[in-house]
Amino acid sequence: MIYPVVKYGNPVLEKPAEAVTVFDEKLQKLVEDMFESMYAAHGVGLAAPQIGISQRLAVIDVSFKEDPKAKLVLVNPVVVRIEGKQRGSEGCLSIPDFREEVTRPMRVTVRAQDATGKTFEACGEELLARALVHETDHLNGKLYISHLSALKRDLMKRKIRKMIKAGEW
Ligand SMILES: [Zn+2]
Numbered sequence: 285m286i287y288p289v290v291k292y293g294n295p296v297l298e299k300p301a302e303a304v305t306v307f308d309e310k311l312q313k314l315v316e317d318m319f320e321s322m323y324a325a326h327g328v329g330l331a332a333p334q335i336g337i338s339q340r341l342a343v344i345d346v347s348f349k350e351d352p353k354a355k356l357v358l359v360n361p362v363v364v365r366i367e368g369k370q371r372g373s374e375g376c377l378s379i380p381d382f383r384e385e386v387t388r389p390m391r392v393t394v395r396a397q398d399a400t401g402k403t404f405e406a407c408g409e410e411l412l413a414r415a416l417v418h419e420t421d422h423l424n425g426k427l428y429i430s431h432l433s434a435l436k437r438d439l440m441k442r443k444i445r446k447m448i449k450a451g452e453w
Pocket of ligand 1: 376422
């Protein structure tokens with residue numbers, strides 16, 4: 285099942301999500317649906333609050349279907365190590381048609397559980413590092429625009445408010 289992606293302005297995106305405590309078939313189905321919804325939206329990462337579900341769960345596939353081994357399920361992820369810096373263009377499925385330069389760590393390690401509840405560590409560089417912190421941020425109610433200057437952020441918010449008023453959001 286493909287869920288529609290919730291857009292900026294919906295409060296679910298800006299509140300910390302609840303820990304996942306039950307690792308059952310329902311969770312596994314939700315993980316499948318999240319991959320399906322992410323691919324349908326042409327994204328490489330999706331967090332559960334982005335489909336209106338306030339739970340600490342995210343999926344990532346920086347290969348976008350090219351490499352099955354690249355599929356990553358993160359339940360209750362916590363960033364445990366960051367190294368270096370990278371600056372590059374970043375977007376978000378919940379803030380469509382906008383992209384901004386964001387500074388992120390070059391290497392990121394998260395500790396998370398998989399869909400069965402097993403704890404593991406995932407390490408990534410470059411795009412994967414960016415995705416790991418972007419999705420973990422989502423679960424803390426934080427959007428990438430919080431990493432922009434106040435000036436840039438306010439400009440974006442103004443544009444979005446205009447689009448909301450015009451019924452274009
Ligand atoms: Zn996002």
